[in-house]
Amino acid sequence: MPAISDGGVGRRIAYYRSVVRPKMTQQELANAACVALGTIRKIERGERGVSDDTLQAVADALGVDPVRLRHDRGAAHSQARDGLPALSAAIAAYDCPDDGPVRLLAELRDAVGAALKWRLGAQYTRIVRDLPDLLTELTRAYHTAIDGERAELAQLLVSAYRCADAAAYKLGAHDLSARLIELMRWAAAAAEDPLLTASVAYVRTETFFPARAYAAGLRALRQAIDTAPAPTTAARCAARGALHMRAAVIAGRAKDADAATAHLNDAKHLAEQVREGVYYGTAFGPDSVRIHQVSVAVSLSGDHVRNALDVTHEWKPPTSLPAERRSGFYIELARAQLWTGMPDSAFESLKVARKIAPQHTRDHPWVREDASKLRRLRRASSETLTSFAEWCAAT
Template sequence: MPVSSKGGVGPRIAYYRSVMRPKMTQQELSDAACVALGTIRKIERGERGVSDATLEAIADALGVDPIRLRTDRGPAHTRVHDALPAISAAIATYDLPDDGPVRPIHELRTAAAESARWRLGAQYTRIARRLPDLLTDLARAYHAAPADERAEPAQLLVRAYRSADAVAYKFGAHDLSARLIELMRWAVPEAGDPLLTSSVAYVRTETFFASRAYRAGLRALEQAVDATPSPTDAPKIAARGALHMRAAVIAGRARDTSAAAMHLDEARGLADQVPEDVYCGTAFGPESVRIHEVSVAVSLGDEHVGRALDVAGEWKPPRELPAERRSGFYIELARAQLWAGLADDSFESLKVARHIAPQHTREHPWVREDAATLRRLKRADSETLTNFAEWCAAT
């Protein structure tokens, strides 16, 4: 149904485009939303209405929920939150899916790969909108396949569950996230891929982060490292290296300095043997290890924070890395800068994170906490900071 521009939709689109850092041009918005430049111009001037589909495409490109463009003030509740029950319903019958057509495996393979790209690009609205149907279709395909042909449907299920989990975890639905991780663990033995098993062990750490059971999480990761295949080729090196990166971070959260340093050293040594690449949706290589070095320093806190600033002073994550990981770097850096008394630098880092991956940044709890702290510290009214705090629902 078309949405009228007379009520201010166009000016709100122009506003959100202008507060991007760096500012997004109309041409850039046109390219990102796949909407004609002339159409963007007319919408912003209020000369034409905008359909629901076009509004969603523009909102995705701007990294805001469409409701933000329809009303002056929108609730923190978003369309992604609205979609979570559908994901939950789709996995409730993972072992007894409803009868229906079974899509060809090549179509399911393409859809699962697309969802993984959306996850790496932090496009959570798209995942939430498409994953419920995909999860149901994959469950049908898995159960319809003969026992000796279930490996690929199981692999695709694991990857789709992981994309759904990214949405659940990032949007605070930790119980749903834990359920999705358990389903990954259920499906992965059928996949017959030990490297995918390592990837699931990496993701499982979210449950330990969410419950603050850091030492238990460290033990689980160390067991997973021991179970990985010998690092004799690039994929196996990446699998083990990713687990060491993750173990270093959770060791930092546990304030186990020696374990964090040991796992970070192991990750560095493995990263030196491979180029930066994406393994089962997890980036690993020298650049990813640098990002995790910042994360470890922030996790350890206190005198270690300076190391995060040193890394950032010498290096910035390249554009080739997944958006979710790059934005995470700047979110972690912003916290380190805030703790170091560099409030202006911290805010700049948050704005960079927002530009890279708006949805990831907006939903990150540290962003809300740090934006609220910055707003209090600045004392004098800052329209830009106030707008940012309202955007991420900081209190």
């Protein structure tokens, strides 16, 4: 792998090691990252470059996204996009995979669990880099499995496809995202789990957003809600509640305030019956519903935008929520603040979103739009705002 010139990477590593992760010594970082102590010392002093693999290992050990450590953020952005063809190639032969090694089911389960953490943490570069091989291995395992393991392997395929879809969708590869969703539907049918089918219906809504086919998307979600299992357990409540949350958002995009309110109320009622958590790959609970209240208010726009600010007056999403969802909240909040004449607050919210999930924030089209507008509103652009706008490629 090519080495990254220091450009401050070493200083940032030292900062996260000693400040963000207090009491972590250079030796402890070296052990956790499986890197020689001398290498860590030289990197932090700026005496040597950092390869992509080493940077990823150090970032994992520190518990941060490698984008936060990297000086050349544009390179990281390009690296994620450049890896998308490998994802496409990995799914092209989903029904006729090549021969190769297959790990034990327990090991595959752990690998998919790790990928789920990358998705919830918005680590798209990591997903694009490591998912193609895992997807290929999972399809091998599925097609050669004994009957007793095939259903679980289908479940693992759904989760892995969803991780790949998250990266594809956020990076703007909507055709690839649609293909991955169709494979999720195929694998979910083989898993024979109605809650998994409901989770796929939740994700499928992504195909309607870029096309602005909101009426069709709302219709598909209502069908999914009608066929979802009765909410008699926490998992069932979460599955149905997540569908209502999604329906509220797409109704908001369609400017159907009555439908959006009705779905939000249903989601709120179901959320009161469960603890906030990740169910079948989707975060659901009272906090997630609050975040969707903000999203719906912003989508409805006009007089509804004030409702978004009311929700956030004395509440902020807890750090226990997935990073992608929390960063999305601040992106939505920034738009509400910008529309209500609070540009300084909007910029602060965008900076918080970047701190939580830099890749998710950088690739969000609303971030670029709002950063551009903030630059226009401030006739004497501050250096910080200019730097932020350049970071997210705002015009």
